[in-house]
Amino acid sequence: MAVRALGISKGWVVGTFTLVWLAIFAYGAWMLVRFTPRLWPDPGLGYQLPVPRGRLLARDGTPLALSPKPGARVYPLGALAGQLIGYTERFPKGYGRGLAGLEARYDAVLARGEDVRLTLDPKIQALAETALLKGVEAARARWGSLVVLSPEGEVLASANVPRLDPASRRGAPGKDPRLTNYAWRYLIEPGSTVKPLVAAWLLERGLVRPDEVLEVPYHVQVGDRWVRDWRWHPVERWTLADILAHSSNVGMALLSERVKKRELHAFLTRLGFDQRVHPLAERPLLPPLKRWGPVEKANATFGQGFALPPVQLAAAMNALVTGVYHAPKLVLGQKGRETRIFSEASVRWIRSTLTRHLSPRARVPGYALAGKTGTAQIPTRGGYDPERVVALFAGFIPADRPRATAVVVLYDPQVPLADRYGSKLAAPVFAELAKGLLSYWGLLPERVK
Amino acid sequence: MSTTALRWGYLLAILLVLLALVGWHVQRQRQEEARLVSEKRALLAEKAALEAERARRTSPERLLRWAKDHGFVPLPEGGWR
Numbered sequence: 001m002a003v004r005a006l007g008i009s010k011g012w013v014v015g016t017f018t019l020v021w022l023a024i025f026a027y028g029a030w031m032l033v034r035f036t037p038r039l040w041p042d043p044g045l046g047y048q049l050p051v052p053r054g055r056l057l058a059r060d061g062t063p064l065a066l067s068p069k070p071g072a073r074v075y076p077l078g079a080l081a082g083q084l085i086g087y088t089e090r091f092p093k094g095y096g097r098g099l100a101g102l103e104a105r106y107d108a109v110l111a112r113g114e115d116v117r118l119t120l121d122p123k124i125q126a127l128a129e130t131a132l133l134k135g136v137e138a139a140r141a142r143w144g145s146l147v148v149l150s151p152e153g154e155v156l157a158s159a160n161v162p163r164l165d166p167a168s169r170r171g172a173p174g175k176d177p178r179l180t181n182y183a184w185r186y187l188i189e190p191g192s193t194v195k196p197l198v199a200a201w202l203l204e205r206g207l208v209r210p211d212e213v214l215e216v217p218y219h220v221q222v223g224d225r226w227v228r229d230w231r232w233h234p235v236e237r238w239t240l241a242d243i244l245a246h247s248s249n250v251g252m253a254l255l256s257e258r259v260k261k262r263e264l265h266a267f268l269t270r271l272g273f274d275q276r277v278h279p280l281a282e283r284p285l286l287p288p289l290k291r292w293g294p295v296e297k298a299n300a301t302f303g304q305g306f307a308l309p310p311v312q313l314a315a316a317m318n319a320l321v322t323g324v325y326h327a328p329k330l331v332l333g334q335k336g337r338e339t340r341i342f343s344e345a346s347v348r349w350i351r352s353t354l355t356r357h358l359s360p361r362a363r364v365p366g367y368a369l370a371g372k373t374g375t376a377q378i379p380t381r382g383g384y385d386p387e388r389v390v391a392l393f394a395g396f397i398p399a400d401r402p403r404a405t406a407v408v409v410l411y412d413p414q415v416p417l418a419d420r421y422g423s424k425l426a427a428p429v430f431a432e433l434a435k436g437l438l439s440y441w442g443l444l445p446e447r448v449k
Numbered sequence: 450m451s452t453t454a455l456r457w458g459y460l461l462a463i464l465l466v467l468l469a470l471v472g473w474h475v476q477r478q479r480q481e482e483a484r485l486v487s488e489k490r491a492l493l494a495e496k497a498a499l500e501a502e503r504a505r506r507t508s509p510e511r512l513l514r515w516a517k518d519h520g521f522v523p524l525p526e527g528g529w530r
Binding site: 013020024025027031062063066067068069074076080122123125127129366367434435439443444 | 468
């Protein structure tokens with residue numbers, strides 16, 4: 001035997017063998033404890049890794065919210081579109097699930113690590129917020145919002161002031177005014193901004209002709225109430241364009257006598273004034289038809305007696321671009337409700353009328369813009385506050401082939417009473433936004449073209 | 450100990466050594482994979498941080514401020530004649 005020939009004793013061989021065997025056994029046992037075998041093949045380590053939350057991207061790919069690692073959340077653009085982006089749970093060691101805004105709306109998708117690409121254009125958003133900040137400061141308003149939509153109903157910008165940086169320290173909901181997404185969640189009466197919509201509808205139905213002249217007094221009795229114009233005037237002979245130009249409540253109330261309340265109510269319903277048009281939006285308040293009398297019908301023609309969030313007003317006004325109503329869309333490629341409301345001829349006539357009679361402070365020299373002012377009193381229990389108002393402006397940039405519809409809302413401005421009008425406070429915000437957008441799009445003034 | 454048992458013993462030892470070598474190799478690969486995955490995570494985190502920093506530095510608000518500070522005016526205010 002080889003072992004005996006080498007002169008090694010059997011004891012050494014058995015001892016060495018036993019030691020080696022024990023060492024290997026110990027190693028194997030340790031491996032078994034450390035890496036417990038699986039019944040099925042190991043799918044790999046990556047499978048077990050927690051996935052970082054998905055990104056919220058702007059239209060051009062700019063990240064609005066992203067997670068460098070699981071449990072982290074960064075908002076690179078700070079307060080830009082803060083309320084719309086929303087926020088997540090916050091723990092000492094990181095961030096959790098979405099609590100508000102898009103973070104909550106798309107929580108399940110983002111939690112899977114998938115990105116959501118929005119229709120927001122960060123540059124338009126910045127222009128809107130810059131213009132709105134200036135407007136809210138000048139008006140000393142409690143809050144302001146500015147919504148910009150594309151003709152297809154895509155939300156290009158949704159600005160609120162006061163702004164919210166989702167990464168900043170938050171107060172309690174209901175107590176911290178920055179937490180409300182006013183553009184989507186706060187109901188306001190739209191006031192005179194709806195007059196062009198009603199006018200287009202009356203034209204469309206042949207209930208009024210553009211050249212028809214009406215006798216419009218300063219006030220008129222409707223049911224048991226008096227409807228008045230915003231300033232005194234003698235009995236005037238006004239066309240529909242004049243009624244819009246002077247923003248005459250009485251003119252609209254007189255025209256309302258030509259329609260049945262059921263028809264007007266149905267028209268407002270088609271514009272989405274009785275339903276939530278987006279999961280993020282608050283449901284508007286439009287009283288049911290059975291609670292409508294002649295007063296409610298007349299009031300509705302000049303934007304009183306119902307309330308809706310600014311984004312929904314913007315979507316309705318947007319129907320004056322092509323005649324088609326598009327429900328607001330926030331995610332790129334998303335489909336929404338589309339309904340033809342007006343003919344192209346009607347909306348063209350309305351826009352050209354609004355261009356001719358554009359509020360002076362909404363004008364941008366060299367460009368044709370269109371829009372309508374609005375000043376709505378704030379409803380209180382059993383009536384309206386005589387002093388507190390919402391200043392509004394809804395317009396199109398540019399007027400002939402609009403690329404954007406914008407709605408400006410300034411809530412409860414604290415300037416002197418004589419200045420609390422949409423024409424004085426909200427129109428300049430629209431002009432400021434228009435200047436920015438025209439620059440961004442590189443559109444030259446008419447005379448230069 | 451009989452010769453047959455000793456031969457089986459050698460074979461078992463060789464097989465155990467081979468098995469240990471395979472196990473050691475697999476564990477090395479697994480550790481390498483873990484290292485790569487952790488490196489990938491770190492790189493992804495770094496990429497996201499850089500992406501955030503890029504967005505912060507080129508934010509449209511910052512761009513607007515920069516343009517204003519450098520005397521740029523909106524196109525409609527360009528004094529067109």
